[in-house]
Amino acid sequence: MTDRAFLAQLDGYGLTTAEICYFRPDHPSLIQIFAWQEYDAAPDFPVLFDFLAHWRRQIEAEIKSVQIAHDQLIRPASWRPADGVISWE
Template structure:
């Protein structure tokens, strides 16, 4: 049995985190925070946009803003093997 997240990473998907600020219908002057996390494909984010479409249709809370972080967007410097010797004193 294969792990779904591992298979997704092999297909190019990476961990995506969305910080969603929204207004509740009974308190429109207050902002509330919802954090969503799933494996998604940058830069199109099809899984996130499907979730946001579901939010707009099914949840009675108006979206204020969405901030996205994706592991490919904040990727650290990649290492690669090179032939040679480096002397450090």
């Protein structure tokens, strides 16, 4: 059986992490942080935006900010010299 995360990466999805800062109605002066992580497709982030839409509908907490980090883990191989100089002598 093949891992779902590996198949998502082969389809172009990369690991996405979102830091969601929010206020709860019972403590409006206290900011809280929720870390969310899933495989998603940049730059549209459909999985993350579906989650945020669910949050706005179902969770009684006002989102203050969302910071997104994304990295496509499977990509074509690349190389660069360690000293930054390419020499073909």
